[in-house]
Amino acid sequence: MFNKEVNNIILFVIAISILMMQFAIIIAVIIFRHQKKKILFDRGIEDLKTKHENNLLKSQLQVQEQTFQNISREVHDNIGQKLTLAKLHLNTLDISDYNIKKSVNDVVQIITESLTDLRDISRSLSSEIIINNGLIKALENEINQLNKTCQYNIKLTITGEVFFMDGEKELVIFRMIQESLSNIMKHAEATKVDIALFFSENNLIIEVLDNGKGFDVSASKNGNGLNNIRNRAQFLGGLVLFESEKIKVPM
Amino acid sequence: MTYKISLLIFNVQCLIILGALLSSFRMYYMCKPNYMKLFILYSIVANIVMVPLFFGTNKIFHIGFANGLNNLSIVFNYTFLVFFILFSMPDRKGITLMIIGYAISTCMIFFLLINKNLKIPIQSAFALNHFGLICYGTVYLIKIFFKIPEKLITEIPSFWVVMGVLICSTLSFPFVSILDFLRQNGIVYNNLLILNLPNIGYSIMYLFFIKAFKCSTRK
Incomplete structure (x- = not known):
């Protein structure tokens, strides 16, 4: 009877010890899993954020590029055309006065240089050269x-x-x-x-x-x-x- | 036979404690965070207590002195580990209450130590020590559950230390707390498993400490 009681106590002690240890280990495992889940979740959010930022950046760059293209086209087709027309008109003028003729020639020269500059700007803004060459x-x-x-x-x-x-x-x-x-x-x-x-x-x-x-x-x-x-x-x-x-x- | 197996388990425990000391020395300069460097002190004291116990248990010296040293080391063991756990906690919430709890429990351990014969193991003091450590370890786990650290917990040295302490204390506490009762009632306990539960617990704890040291040197 006495031995049975002692054995019961011993069994009880072993059970309590193992239970307590298991409890500690279970808590640790739960924390570890919880942390892993949290890390994965945070990483997912971070990925989404990066993706979103990249998309935003891409749209920004596309808008900027589109603006460049519009300016380039405008410079080339509109301002360029008008300056060419102005140059043509000046060239067709029949001027006999030497001084006025010289001034007109100077203006034509300035317009020619401006046209070259505008063409350069237009080319610089345009993406065609990169895509083609x-x-x-x-x-x-x-x-x-x-x-x-x-x-x-x-x-x-x-x-x-x-x-x-x-x-x-x-x-x-x-x-x-x-x-x-x-x-x-x-x-x-x-x-x-x-x-x-x-x-x-x-x-x-x-x-x-x-x-x-x-x-x-x-x-x-x-x-x-x-x-x-x-x-x-x-x-x-x-x-x-x-x-x-x-x-x-x-x- | 039971005695021989117990002796073997105890000797393995001594070897693991020595291993913990050697690994702590080897990794001293690489330790990060710095608080792990202070942990070497714990391994040194453990070995100082272990050497007389080893010789006493193996009947080379008289065990009385070793038991005395072992009893006194409870205060150091308890103080060191409690403050280590408190220092490693992710936040300082309720720290005053925990320090008060530590002060009260240490006074109780002192009281138990001075009122009994130091030459035999004072199991009630050990039990109180283990109980306190279980409480602080659980608080640590609860705190990191609610304030998950950014670093993976298996890469945090203090987590391994606390887990080691918790496993050792939970394995030892139920047995140690009834040892005095069994002894007072003249019950001879020769169950091999239960007799060696604390030793197995200590061995696991020091293995976890070695893991903590390894963890603290990982870049």
Whole structure:
């Protein structure tokens, strides 16, 4: 009887011990599963957010591109046509006075230059050149236009085996480089710009270097131009790094 | 036969504790978060208590001194683990209440220790120690359940430490709490499984500590 009681106590103790241990382990397992579910849920939300942001960015870029196309068409078809007509009219004028003729010739010259400039702008805004000739040709064309002004010495270097991307990607890259060049011209007071494209397996590194006055990278985080570049890179799943060696603060 | 198997289990436990100390030394400089570095102190004290117990149990030295040291180590064991758990909690809510609870339970352990013969294991003090640790460990688990950390819990060293403590305490507490009662009633217990439950619990706990150390060195 006594032994039976002791055995019962022992069995009870073992049962309690194992139950308590199981309870602790079950709680831990529940927490682990709950956490895993939460992590998966958070990751899902994060994915959706990224997808949504990318879609938004894509629409933004498409709208921007559409605007560029409209301006390009307007410049080429409307303003260009009107200037050509004005030039034609001026050329057909029968003027005997030497001084007036000289002035008219000067005006014709200005209109011709303006037409060339407008054509360049139109070509620069248009995506046709990229779609038809590819990124490299479009870049070379853009650089030639800028070098023509004699204010800048822009060089393009290509390293590695060039691979072709779809038109949309090439257009985005082209616009990024265009934006960089536009920023350099507006703010950097640079005379020399080196653009380097490094092609490696499935990767493209673009480096745009100038000899300008530099800028405060942290202060210009909210700049429109830089943000455009950043957004475009994000759209392509890329990364942008802005570096500046010297910052001249105006006294 | 029962004695031999018990001795074997105890010796395995000693080996695991030594292993925990060695692994803590080996990983000392790589430990992250830094609080795990302090945990080495626990392994050192465990080994200081374990060495006389090992020799005493293997009948090389008299066990009285080893038991005394083991009894006194309850206070360190309890204080260290409680503060480790409190420090690892995801928030500080109710911390004052928990510290008051710790102070009261420590006073009770002290009272039990000074009123009994230190040369034999004071099981009621051990039981109180285990009970307190179960409470704090459960609070820790409840807190991380309601405030899930960003890092996966299996990658958090303190989680493994608390789980080790919980498993050891839940396995030991029921048996340890009735040991004094059985002894006072002259009941001879020779059931191998129940006799070795605390030792198995301690072995599991130190294995979990080794896991915690490994976890803390993972980049």
